[in-house]
Amino acid sequence: MTMTCDDLDLLLPEFLDGSLTTSQEEQAAVHLATCQQCTIEVNELEGVTKLYKEHGMLELPNEARQRIARALDIES
């Protein structure tokens, strides 16, 4: 059975999570090898994760860090 764009779309949550079954994974790979549209989409979705993994963490501003540490009566 061949996987269509719609089939892959339905499985995207599991696909991106890496939790497809082996046979689903193989079918997805076969589809992606021949479908440029889905390949672009999957690459972009993975790109979103990469962007936020690299740049999404924030630092508690130093002034707040010291104020909170004082309020909690701990050294930081």
Place this chain on the structure above:
Amino acid sequence: MQTTKDTTDQPRTVSELFDAFANATYTLGYRILRDSHLAEDVVQETFIKVIRSLPSYRGEGPIAGWIYRIGYREAIAISRRRRDEVTDPESATFATLPARESVEESVMTQDLLARLDAAMAELSEPVRATFTLRDIQGLSTKDVAGVLEISESAVKMRLARAREALRVQLKEYLE
């Protein structure tokens, strides 16, 4: 002062926990609430609870998940309070973006960070919380489900929704 160390070498004193999780708790609070002052409140309230509960914490599961769960509940409680108050929509203060890049890169980086921040505004709070824990903090799907007390399939659904919405908004950065 708590000084017990278990075999997995997790930070266990309050100071160690604060050093290890203050930024992560702040990030979770800010990404959910999108207000840096409220995110600071999340950090403070979370650690007040951590200090209170640490003596009875029995080490069920990784300590990170325990702290994230407290932080998430605090963020949601603050969000409810904010919703109940009559608030001035202009009063939200945005996070000071972390100064960690070299000077030459900083203008471009600041612009990108602001775009990443703005793009998340389009997501609902539960979706933002899920995306933050999974994609920014790097927790496993199982651990995110534990923190948010939802099913793993719900985590995957929210995550797919978040990534798709962000993909559309950030297209120019994704080529």
